[in-house]
Structures are given as C-alpha cells and as structure tokens.
Amino acid sequence: xxxxxxxxxxxxxxxxxxxxxxxVSGTLGTxxxxxxxxxxxxxxxxxxxxxxxxxxxxxxxxxxxxxxxxAAAAGWIGALLVLxxxxxxxxxxxxxxxxxxxxxxxxxMVLLTFIQRLPSGNQAGLDTFLFGQAAALLPxxxxxxxxxxxxxxxxxxxxxxxxxxxxFDREFGASLGLPMRALDVxxxxxxxxxxxxxxxxxxxxxxxxxxxxxxxxARQWSDRLGQIxxxxxLFGALAGVTGAVVSASTPRMPxxxxxxxxxxxxxxxxxxxxxxxxxxxxxVRVRRDRRNLRELGVLEDLFTLASQHPDPFHxxxxxxxxxxxxxxxxxxxxLEGLSRRGLVRLVRLVEGDGWALTDRGLEDARxxxxxxxxxxxxxxxGADGSGS
Amino acid sequence: MTPQSEIQLIAVLTAxxxxxxxxxxxxxxxxxxxxxxxxxxxxxxxVAFxxxxxxxxxxxxxxxxxxxxxxxxxxxTLSRTGKVREDAAIGLVFPILFSIGVILIARYAGxxxxxxxxxxxxxxxxxxxxxxAFSGIDFGPKALWVMGVILLLNAxxxxxxxxxxxxSTFDPSLAAALGxxxxxxxxxxxxxVSVTAVGAFDAVGSVLVVALIVGPPxxxxxxxxxxxxxxxxxxxxGAAAGIAGxxxxxxxxxxxxxxxxxxxxxxxxxxxxxxxNQGIVAGFRRSRAQRRRFAQHMLLVHILHHENTPEAARExxxxxxQEHLRWNEDIAHVxxxxxxxxxxxxxxxxxxxLTESGRQLARVTMVA
Numbered sequence: 001x002x003x004x005x006x007x008x009x010x011x012x013x014x015x016x017x018x019x020x021x022x023x024v025s026g027t028l029g030t031x032x033x034x035x036x037x038x039x040x041x042x043x044x045x046x047x048x049x050x051x052x053x054x055x056x057x058x059x060x061x062x063x064x065x066x067x068x069x070x071a072a073a074a075g076w077i078g079a080l081l082v083l084x085x086x087x088x089x090x091x092x093x094x095x096x097x098x099x100x101x102x103x104x105x106x107x108x109m110v111l112l113t114f115i116q117r118l119p120s121g122n123q124a125g126l127d128t129f130l131f132g133q134a135a136a137l138l139p140x141x142x143x144x145x146x147x148x149x150x151x152x153x154x155x156x157x158x159x160x161x162x163x164x165x166x167x168f169d170r171e172f173g174a175s176l177g178l179p180m181r182a183l184d185v186x187x188x189x190x191x192x193x194x195x196x197x198x199x200x201x202x203x204x205x206x207x208x209x210x211x212x213x214x215x216x217x218a219r220q221w222s223d224r225l226g227q228i229x230x231x232x233x234l235f236g237a238l239a240g241v242t243g244a245v246v247s248a249s250t251p252r253m254p255x256x257x258x259x260x261x262x263x264x265x266x267x268x269x270x271x272x273x274x275x276x277x278x279x280x281x282x283x284v285r286v287r288r289d290r291r292n293l294r295e296l297g298v299l300e301d302l303f304t305l306a307s308q309h310p311d312p313f314h315x316x317x318x319x320x321x322x323x324x325x326x327x328x329x330x331x332x333x334x335l336e337g338l339s340r341r342g343l344v345r346l347v348r349l350v351e352g353d354g355w356a357l358t359d360r361g362l363e364d365a366r367x368x369x370x371x372x373x374x375x376x377x378x379x380x381x382g383a384d385g386s387g388s
Numbered sequence: 389m390t391p392q393s394e395i396q397l398i399a400v401l402t403a404x405x406x407x408x409x410x411x412x413x414x415x416x417x418x419x420x421x422x423x424x425x426x427x428x429x430x431x432x433x434x435v436a437f438x439x440x441x442x443x444x445x446x447x448x449x450x451x452x453x454x455x456x457x458x459x460x461x462x463x464x465t466l467s468r469t470g471k472v473r474e475d476a477a478i479g480l481v482f483p484i485l486f487s488i489g490v491i492l493i494a495r496y497a498g499x500x501x502x503x504x505x506x507x508x509x510x511x512x513x514x515x516x517x518x519x520x521a522f523s524g525i526d527f528g529p530k531a532l533w534v535m536g537v538i539l540l541l542n543a544x545x546x547x548x549x550x551x552x553x554x555x556s557t558f559d560p561s562l563a564a565a566l567g568x569x570x571x572x573x574x575x576x577x578x579x580x581v582s583v584t585a586v587g588a589f590d591a592v593g594s595v596l597v598v599a600l601i602v603g604p605p606x607x608x609x610x611x612x613x614x615x616x617x618x619x620x621x622x623x624x625x626g627a628a629a630g631i632a633g634x635x636x637x638x639x640x641x642x643x644x645x646x647x648x649x650x651x652x653x654x655x656x657x658x659x660x661x662x663x664x665n666q667g668i669v670a671g672f673r674r675s676r677a678q679r680r681r682f683a684q685h686m687l688l689v690h691i692l693h694h695e696n697t698p699e700a701a702r703e704x705x706x707x708x709x710q711e712h713l714r715w716n717e718d719i720a721h722v723x724x725x726x727x728x729x730x731x732x733x734x735x736x737x738x739x740x741x742l743t744e745s746g747r748q749l750a751r752v753t754m755v756a
Contacts, residue, residue: 261487
C-alpha cells in the first residue's frame with residue numbers, strides 16, 4: 001500500500017486533495033454542528049449545483065476556480081435565502097432548508113440537461129459533482145482547494161475568540177460590542193468555502209455528511225473547542241484520505257459514498273469507545289454505579305444490625321438482611337462484592353452461615369452512615385442536637 | 389391517452405400523494421426527515437432488488453418503505469443517546485445509508501436498470517413506456533397505477549386519522565394526555581412518507597421528492613391558517629407545479645423533475661412575497677400603514693393640545709410640525725395629507741384646525 005501511495009502521481013494528488021478537504025470541512029463543520037446548523041451544509045451544497053452550471057454556461061470552461069466561485073456564490077445565496085425565509089415568515093427552519101436544497105438542486109438539474117445539449121457539454125463532466133470523483137482530481141484542482149482551504153483556516157484562526165463567542169454565548173459577545181451579525185456572515189461564508197472545496201471530490205449530495213461526521217465524532221472525545229476542532233480536522237483528513245485512495249484505486253467505487261462510509265465508521269467508533277462520553281464507558285459507569293449503590297445498601301443494613309447488637313462483629317444471616325431491603329435479590333451479590341473489598345466476611349457457624357463486618361467494614365460504615373444518619377435523625381425529630 | 393397527458397397525470401398524482409403527508413411534516417417541523425427518508429430508502433430498494441431480481445416486484449416497495457421507517461427510528465435512537473443533536477443525527481444517518489445504496493449499485497448492479505442518475509432524477513419521460521398489460525389489454529403506464537394506489541393510501545390514512553394527526557401536530561402533550569400514542573402516529577406518518585418516497589422515486593428521483601413533499605405545503609402555510617384548507621391548497625399547488633413544470637420542461641427541453649422543482653420554488657417565492665397576510669409585501673404595507681396611522685394620531689393630539697392657546701400660531705403651523713414633533717419633512721407631509729384626506733383636520737388660513745371627528749379621535753387616542 002505504501003509504495004504506490006508514495007510513487008503513484010494520481011494517488012498522491014488524490015490523497016492530498018482529500019486531506020485538504022477533510023481538514024477544512026472538519027474544522028468548519030465543528031462550528032456548524034455546535035451551533036445546531038448541521039443541515040445548513042446540506043442546503044448549501046445542494047444549492048451550489050446551479051452555481052456550478054451557470055459558471056460553466058457563462059465561461060464555457062471547466063476551470064476549477066471558476067466553477068468553485070460559481071458554486072460558492074450559489075451556495076451563499078442558498079444560505080441567505082434559508083435565513084431570510086426563516087426570519088421574515090413563519091416557515092420553520094427545517095422546511096426552509098428542505099425547500100432551498102430541493103429547489104436549487106432541481107434548477108441545477110434543469111441547467112445540467114441544458115449543458116448536455118451544448119457542443120462543449122459532453123466534456124464538461126459536470127455530473128462528477130453529484131457524487132464526486134477523486135480519480136479526476138488534477139494538481140490544479142488540488143492547488144485551488146489548498147489555496148481556498150488556507151484562506152478558510154487562516155480566517156478561522158484569526159477570528160478564533162470571536163467565533164467561539166458566537167458559537168457559545170452570542171449575547172455576551174454582543175454585550176462586549178462585537179459585531180455578532182457580521183461574524184455570523186463570516187462564519188457562514190467560511191462554511192460555504194469549506195463546502196465548495198469538497199464538492200468535486202465528494203459531490204453535492206453527500207458533502208454535508210463530511211461536515212457533520214468528523215465534528216460529531218470529535219465531540220465525543222473532548223469538551224474543549226480547540227481540541228474538538230483539531231480532532232475533527234484529523235478525523236476529516238483520515239476519512240478523506242482513506243476514502244479517496246480506496247475509491248481511486250478500486251474500479252467502480254464512487255468517491256463520495258466511500259468517504260462518507262469511512263467518516264461514518266469513525267463516528268461509530270467514537271460513539272462507542274470515547275473514554276468519557278462513549279456508550280461503552282457510559283455502560284461501564286452505570287454498571288459500576290449500580291453495583292456501588294447495591295453494596296452500599298447492604299453495608300448500611302448490616303451496620304444497622306451491628307449497631308443494635310452488643311458485639312458489632314457478630315455475624316448475621318443473609319435471610320435477615322433480605323427482609324430489610326426492598327430488593328432482596330441484591331443482598332447476596334452485594335455481600336459477595338463487599339467481601340471481595342474486604343468490608344465483610346463470611347462466618348461459618350453450626351446454625352448456619354452468617355455475615356459479619358470486618359474492622360475496615362465497620363470503620364467505612366461509620367464514616368459513611370453515622371454522620372448522615374445522625375443528621376437525618378436530628379432533622380426528623382426537629383431538634384438540632386445542641387438544644388436537646 | 390397520449391404519452392404527454394400520461395406524464396402529466398403521473399406528475400399530478402405524484403404531487404398530490406407527496407403533498408398530503410408533507411403538510412403534516414411541515415407543520416410538525418420534521419421536514420428534513422423527508423430528505424433523510426427519500427435518500428435512505430435506496431439501500432432498501434437495492435437489497436430488495438438483489439433478493440427478488442425483479443424491478444417490478446412489490447417487495448421493492450415494501451423493503452424500501454421498511455428502510456424508511458428504520459431510518460426514522462435510527463435517527464430517533466441516535467439523538468436519544470444525547471451524544472449528537474437531532475439535526476446532526478439526521479445528517480449522519482441518511483448519507484451513510486444512501487452511500488451504502490450507491491456503492492451497492494455501482495459495484496453489483498452495473499448495467500441493470502438501477503442507475504444512480506435515475507435515483508437522483510427519476511425518469512418521468514420514460515414512464516409511459518413501462519406499461520401494465522393483462523392478456524394483451526393495455527391498462528396504462530405502471531407508474532400511474534403505483535402513484536394512484538399510493539395517493540389513495542395516503543388519502544385514506546389522513547382521512548382515518550385526521551383528528552388524531554391534527555391534535556398531535558398542534559398540541560402533542562394534549563394528544564398524549566388523551567391517550568393517543570404520539571410515537572405510533574409519528575411512525576405511521578413516516579411509513580406514509582416512505583411509501584410515497586419509494587413510489588415517487590421512479591418518477592421524480594430522491595431529491596425532488598423533497599421538493600414535492602415540503603414545497604407545496606410550505607407555500608400553502610403562507611396562504612391559510614386552517615388545516616383543511618392547507619391540505620387542499622398543498623394538493624392544488626403541487627398539481628399545478630406538476631403541470632407547469634411539465635410544460636416548462638417541454639419548452640426548454642430539460643429535465644421534467646427539475647422543472648417541477650423549479651416551479652415549486654417559484655410558487656413558494658411568489659407566496660413569500662405576495663401572500664395576502666403572511667407575505668413580505670403585505671407585511672411592509674401593514675407596517676407602513678401603522679406608521680402612518682401613528683403619525684396621524686400624533687398630529688391630532690398635538691393640535692388638540694395647542695388649539696386655542698397663545699402658541700397655536702406657532703405649534704399648529706404646518707411648517708413647524710417637523711420641528712416640534714421632531715419629525716422629518718416626509719412624515720409630516722404624510723401625516724397632514726392623510727389627516728386632511730380622512731377629514732380629521734382642515735386648513736384655516738395659515739393654521740391647521742381639528743374637525744369635529746378629528747377632535748373626537750384625538751380625545752379617544754389620548755384616553756387610550
């Protein structure tokens with residue numbers, strides 16, 4: 001794998017392009033996801049299609065910069081329309097998104113059928129913009145992607161603090177006198193930029209997933225914006241490079257879908273395996289908490305028995321403990337767990353087995369329950385100790 | 389029937405079938421689920437096709453519809469974990485399922501009738517060639533029958549559950565309190581959307597299903613406040629977009645489905661601008677009228693306050709108003725002209741005087 005990867009010119013171009021795409025969309029996708037605008041990217045990328053077609057019709061050339069500018073202009077208008085319609089009418093946000101994405105896309109298809117009948121239309125190959133074609137990436141495409149990507153990343157870094165405020169506490173930012181609406185426009189424009197960078201590789205249909213997936217995955221691993229952005233960029237690049245290289249070196253393997261599946265796998269792994277937020281970690285935590293609570297309950301009951309007996313270390317039958325709790329089935333496993341931790345011990349007697357507190361068990365139970373019990377009892381009798 | 393009228397009939401039936409469940413999607417703010425479902429049913433169709441090896445099998449529709457409901461359930465499950473928001477969950481689930489479908493087609497179904505362009509765009513123009521025939525008698529295009537049946541199913545679903553849908557859409561907590569299961573209704577609705585999307589897939593493709601599901605109801609939502617009218621208007625607008633789109637594509641020699649979506653967009657934009665109550669123009673007019681009325685009342689109160697006082701010569705002179713009320717010249721002119729027209733003031737010599745009705749209105753305004 002590594003040899004052709006280094007030496008094959010096409011594969012190197014493809015990998016480079018996909019890496020740029022992944023880094024930029026991972027970074028800006030983070031903001032979209034954090035701000036609850038995950039699906040705005042979907043509308044923007046679909047809306048870009050007529051822009052690509054119009055740019056081609058007007059110039060007649062398939063120059064990457066021209067097409068990207070057309071895509072960006074149309075995507076930007078699409079985003080603006082979504083925001084205007086939502087603000088100026090009672091149409092809900094999601095309906096505005098659905099409308100803009102499907103209508104722009106439909107109009108784009110009308111234009112594409114128009115282009116197909118132009119003399120220059122056949123070599124336009126604009127339908128690669130539907131699902132993307134990594135193998136078709138040329139060095140000049142990658143150069144445009146890298147240039148625009150650099151602009152997007154530099155702007156994100158330059159406005160780091162402002163964008164953070166915009167995403168987490170808009171009102172506070174406004175109260176500091178920051179132009180929040182202008183920043184909103186800047187961030188949306190950067191999102192548009194990130195999307196048009198990826199269009200040729202991933203295609204308009206699936207581009208939004210490349211925005212959302214790395215960010216959603218990165219979110220599981222950290223609570224800090226800086227770390228999330230870095231991780232999302234990393235995940236984006238990983239998904240982009242893996243997907244694009246697999247697709248470019250496998251026949252009949254469309255690029256966009258392959259990259260999306262790679263990104264999806266990263267999300268799945270993150271959802272399951274992230275250290276604190278992950279579902280596995282959560283399941284382990286829940287189990288442990290449940291076990292601790294169960295053992296604590298049994299220890300308390302045993303302590304209650306012990307404190308009513310002249311000898312605190314006197315063994316008590318588990319049958320007695322079973323009568324003291326609402327969940328008798330928890331008694332045996334609770335005792336097992338406590339004895340593993342050395343807090344109780346099993347005492348075998350002629351009249352039957354019993355469980356007794358150990359020294360450490362008594363000490364733990366005193367620390368755990370006496371203060372609390374004392375407080376609870378005082379609260380119950382309405383006295384506060386000093387007065388009685 | 390000529391192929392032309394057959395295509396138009398299919399377009400209209402598709403638009404009607406989409407608009408009915410679409411109205412509830414828009415009102416319940418889950419429009420984007422139609423986008424998700426219309427994409428995510430693709431692997432269902434493909435897998436069902438591999439199993440039956442028959443593109444005409446009704447299993448295809450069932451398989452795809454099941455995938456659609458599964459998609460809605462997956463999105464729900466994912467957002468329930470609290471790890472990702474609902475919109476991100478939508479944006480994650482459907483591209484992954486759609487990608488699986490596209491890859492399956494590209495790798496294993498090359499050369500078969502299933503191809504990716506048809507998935508996105510549908511081929512309404514070819515629909516009249518695929519016909520239903522029994523013992524040599526032609527019963528018309530298959531798509532006509534499929535969409536007709538789906539339309540009937542949707543209409544029956546909405547007619548049967550009209551009350552329940554209405555209540556759970558506008559007041560979900562009351563619906564739950566009265567014992568209607570919101571989850572059951574939600575999934576029934578998703579099932580209807582899935583079946584519709586599968587049926588419409590062939591005709592208009594997955595992206596444009598969204599235009600027909602979301603567009604006409606959103607347009608109607610700007611035109612009416614009543615659910616029954618909303619449903620009727622959505623259906624009418626959808627059908628109109630279907631026919632107008634067909635003729636536009638005929639004139640421009642372009643994709644039929646694309647033209648229909650464009651028409652949906654044009655209709656919406658017109659309503660957005662010119663809807664009688666909700667439109668931008670109406671809103672603009674309303675606020676201008678309000679501003680004018682307010683200025684008029686200010687003027688009346690001002691004159692009432694100063695008439696028969698020594699300052700009247702200055703305060704009630706039209707040229708001094710802008711100074712005393714801190715108005716710019718335009719507003720002052722507008723206020724004076726509209727008050728004159730309504731007979732609320734009259735000029736006497738240099739000064740403005742209240743008429744009887746003007747004085748009354750000024751007093752009422754003061755009290756209010």
